[in-house]
Amino acid sequence: MGLVLADDLLGTGLLRVQREIDAAFDALLPIPDDARAPLVEAMRYATIDGGKRVRPMLLVTVAEMYGASRDAAVRAGSAIEAIHVYSLIHDDLPCMDDDDMRHGKPTLHKKFDEATAVLAGDSLHALAFEVLGGTHVSNDPFIRAELVHALATASGHNGMAGGQVMDMAADKEEFDLHGVTRLQQLKTGALLGAAVEMGAILGKVPADGRAHLRNYARDIGLAFQIADDLLDEEGDEAKAGKALRKDAEQGKATFVSLMGVDAARAQAHALSEQAIGHLSNHGAEADLLRALARFIVERDR
């Protein structure tokens, strides 16, 4: 993936998850021998060899910390990644952010067409819940229902989709730091939180034993978004694989526009350290989560 990683543990871990998630989508999406073939080809184009797989990485790492099966966690990871990918496909549409490039290749509606992009997104959305609701991830129906509920709540109007609506209003509304924080907690924080929550569900961590994991997820979520804003301001479009500096052009309030570059960078690093602090009761089994918290603010794409 060409990422500059300070940490070998994390680099190895991310590459492993990336290969596993690619394999999971390859198995989930055989191309049918009928007129649906272009739809499934589009779903494969968007999911296989895709992004950094941060959400599956979080989910798998937390699940394994608590002794869950890695295979089950990777399958649940493919479900949350399907939700993340569908949201990118729809966000890139001309009526939304109107982006031509994603992960260094043409966006889905550029490669195929808009109708296929809408339907491939919708189909990945459904696939996530097909994976979680069936016996693919777990034979325990309680775990299946809990995973579904956590993911659906984080992705709907009270989570990711709600955050995207706020984001689209951000060039018209005057968001202050509180408003931008709230927006980002929905737009990116909710799904990152769901990744950790789903790992805890698979690991059978009781709900009242998840507070430190939720706090970790909240802090890295915010750090992740501040880092994104910094990359949008200062990053390299070739490395990012997508158009940058669109927020500033549209006059949108971001952490960087509200705080300035230096304070934003300091805040991202402080949140990353604070996230790591929430893991103080864990030993070496949480090292990947610690490395991920550092990576999130140090990445160059």
Next chain:
Amino acid sequence: MGLVLADDLLGTGLLRVQREIDAAFDALLPIPDDARAPLVEAMRYATIDGGKRVRPMLLVTVAEMYGASRDAAVRAGSAIEAIHVYSLIHDDLPCMDDDDMRHGKPTLHKKFDEATAVLAGDSLHALAFEVLGGTHVSNDPFIRAELVHALATASGHNGMAGGQVMDMAADKEEFDLHGVTRLQQLKTGALLGAAVEMGAILGKVPADGRAHLRNYARDIGLAFQIADDLLDEEGDEAKAGKALRKDAEQGKATFVSLMGVDAARAQAHALSEQAIGHLSNHGAEADLLRALARFIVERDR
């Protein structure tokens, strides 16, 4: 709703379900006091006082036949209706069927805008699984997971969304009667089948006791679509509340174009009677399903 109903039992039953589903969406969708308000207003616009509610009606009727709680069935009915409504919102988009009117009022992207239509559809999609995955419908996690799996499978690329892709290819591909049947089994049949399946799940009917219900659903699904094709050919746009005769303009193969009006009408009625035949082991508790099978081919919108 202004429907001409031959059957008082069915008319009363449909009106009751319509009121219950409206109330369910009203309760599920309070308008938030932030920038997400237009999104939730759009979700309410699309769901409340909406369509005929055929899918919730099927689900509730089957569930009650087997002794399930009506409240639980109505909640599950709101989930399948949320999926149906999201699919209509996305199908109406300019890049898809490009329709201006639905249920006698402007389509969502006309009333709001395209971005809101994409996101309101996505949010209703997520809401369906939030409703089913949580304890809202059932305290039994097995029932919750089974409901999720049935609905997700029926709505994704191997169901409704796959059928929509085939439908969009229908003006380019030369579908014969077999191809159109397959297309419609996915596009409309899968979700009608899921309605019956979900009712059976709530009623704790074992999987091997559902064959007659599945056969009923398959036959009314096909009858429903042939009736839709006949309405598209012969119907009144004012009553239908949407543009008609688009398939013929686009040269799409339909049951009517392939069979002719008279044979198509005869086939729809034969399927309706065949569907009723599958209920022969049921008594008066299945009268609503029998009335629904007749209504589906006799409706004028």
